[in-house]
Amino acid sequence: MDFNPFLIHLIMKKLILISLFSIATAISHNAFSRNNASEQGFSNTNQLVLSSSQVNEMSQRVKAIRRMDKRHLSLAQKAELKNELTTMQSKVSKSGPIFYFTLGALVAAIAIIILLL
Numbered sequence: 001m002d003f004n005p006f007l008i009h010l011i012m013k014k015l016i017l018i019s020l021f022s023i024a025t026a027i028s029h030n031a032f033s034r035n036n037a038s039e040q041g042f043s044n045t046n047q048l049v050l051s052s053s054q055v056n057e058m059s060q061r062v063k064a065i066r067r068m069d070k071r072h073l074s075l076a077q078k079a080e081l082k083n084e085l086t087t088m089q090s091k092v093s094k095s096g097p098i099f100y101f102t103l104g105a106l107v108a109a110i111a112i113i114i115l116l117l
Contacts, residue, residue, distance in 0.1 A: 017116075023108070061088070
């Protein structure tokens with residue numbers, strides 16, 4: 001039985017491509033979703049939707065806090081600023097799902113590019 005090396009190369013290329021894609025999809029699927037609780041049967045009732053004006057206000061406040069000279073503030077004032085920033089950060093993180101481009105997907109994309117060249 002004589003196998004054509006070109007045909008074997010094409011079959012292996014497609015097999016590797018499909019397996020890398022499926023592995024990357026399995027690894028990255030819902031890996032960093034912040035709404036995992038709702039998918040596991042827990043209700044996510046504290047979902048918050050921020051308007052663009054609220055986001056702009058928060059952004060301006062964060063910029064103002066960063067520009068402040070904090071050397072002359074008391075410990076209580078610094079703690080108050082820290083609590084304010086933490087509250088804003090929690091509001092933003094609860095505002096909706098965030099999807100990340102994972103390392104697995106990046107490796108798969110690079111492998112696909114290399115295989116197709």
